[in-house]
Amino acid sequence: MTEPTLHPEEFRQIFAKLQESLGRVIIGQTGVVERLLIAFFAGGHVLLEGVPGLGKTLLAKSFARALGLSFKRIQCTPDLMPADILGTQMIMERDGRKQFEFAKGPIFTHILLADEINRATPKTQSALLEAMEEHQVTMAGTTFRLDEPFFVMATQNPIEMEGTFPLPEAQMDRFLFKVFVDYPSSEELSQIIRQTTAAEAASVTPVLPDESAQAWILRARRLVRDVLVATPVEAYVVQLVTATRPGQDGEAVTRWLRYGASPRGAQAVLMGAKATALIRGRVNVSFEDVDHVLLTALNHRVVLSFEAEAEKRTTSDILTELLAPLRKAAHGVPPKTEGAASVRR
Numbered sequence: 001m002t003e004p005t006l007h008p009e010e011f012r013q014i015f016a017k018l019q020e021s022l023g024r025v026i027i028g029q030t031g032v033v034e035r036l037l038i039a040f041f042a043g044g045h046v047l048l049e050g051v052p053g054l055g056k057t058l059l060a061k062s063f064a065r066a067l068g069l070s071f072k073r074i075q076c077t078p079d080l081m082p083a084d085i086l087g088t089q090m091i092m093e094r095d096g097r098k099q100f101e102f103a104k105g106p107i108f109t110h111i112l113l114a115d116e117i118n119r120a121t122p123k124t125q126s127a128l129l130e131a132m133e134e135h136q137v138t139m140a141g142t143t144f145r146l147d148e149p150f151f152v153m154a155t156q157n158p159i160e161m162e163g164t165f166p167l168p169e170a171q172m173d174r175f176l177f178k179v180f181v182d183y184p185s186s187e188e189l190s191q192i193i194r195q196t197t198a199a200e201a202a203s204v205t206p207v208l209p210d211e212s213a214q215a216w217i218l219r220a221r222r223l224v225r226d227v228l229v230a231t232p233v234e235a236y237v238v239q240l241v242t243a244t245r246p247g248q249d250g251e252a253v254t255r256w257l258r259y260g261a262s263p264r265g266a267q268a269v270l271m272g273a274k275a276t277a278l279i280r281g282r283v284n285v286s287f288e289d290v291d292h293v294l295l296t297a298l299n300h301r302v303v304l305s306f307e308a309e310a311e312k313r314t315t316s317d318i319l320t321e322l323l324a325p326l327r328k329a330a331h332g333v334p335p336k337t338e339g340a341a342s343v344r345r
Contacts, residue, residue: 005219006216009281011220011279012278012279014207015037015041015278015279017207018037018066018067018207019034021204021207022062022066022204024202025203025204026058026059027184028184028188028192032059032181035177035179035293035296038293039176040067040149040151041217041275041278042224042268042271042275044176044272045132045152045154045175046151046176046179047156047167047172047178048153048155048179049155049156049157049178049179049181050157050182051157051158054183056155057113060153061113062204064110065204068208069213070109071112071113072106072109073106073112073115074106074114074115075115075116076115076116076124081124082124082126082127084105085106085124085128086127087103087105087107087108087137088102089101089102089103090102102140102142102144107128107137108146109147109150110147110149111153114154115155117156118157118164118165118167119165122168125165125167128171129170129174131146131150131152172301173262176268176272177272177296177297223278224275224278225271227277227278227285228283230284233273233285234270236290237266238266240323243260244257244260244298244302244319244323254305255307256304256307256318257304257305257308259303260301260302261301262301265301269293269294270285272292272293272296273292273293276289276292276293287330291331295320298319300315302315302318304318
């Protein structure tokens, strides 16, 4: 029996309800919440970067609750071992005989928060690679599938770098988006302290339809993939990603970047643009949808040159400068970047 197709208007309405529900608890981070939801329905993972105390852990917990999904948190430290994430083989006695049984680790959940992932050693970081890419875990020659949907939210602190292990490019590339969580404004801070110190704190309630949350989400993800992409829009994405590669026309690329975005970067831009089109009430991707997610999808996929690092240039500034001619040609005028606080680097 074929499952009923999800209507785009139902998706848009549920998306708006999720934003509203999370907005009652997460004050002032509308751009972050939107990009988190876009990445989730596009089937990717998200890396959140921000100083401590901005509500990243609360966001992850509230996100799972709003979706009605299971949630687990891993506090990454230098002594964390891969088995602490994936699970381990244990000797169990069954019918008088001892045998090995696999005890599943915290990665077997729907929403996984890897808190301060850059504090884990490279060996432990790499334990997440197969799970994030293949949605499975292999232990002692046996492969265990993870429950769908599976979504990793990782956080890192940009200011306290002592004792950390920066994520290698291969690991960074596994994240669909890298989102920067900024400080709240004075008005938002007033609302935060007023709400969090009251007698009764705000809470998030599940907002998905009565059917199984997992089934609805998988239907929503299929709908995102069905969004139409015209040939000119596809060519626009290819041009943008190709323009980040050193050795292309123009000295600026070679001057500021050592490595450009991979094909996975183009996939991330297009999948994010498809989800953006749906939440804006359309079933086809526009140039504006591409621009909306462009920096969030690419800012962690390019490597700055030594000159750029010496001059303290940010990735977002350089990408904006390098891609401006292409965006101007597509739009006539350079578009304004939405959610600037979440894509500033």
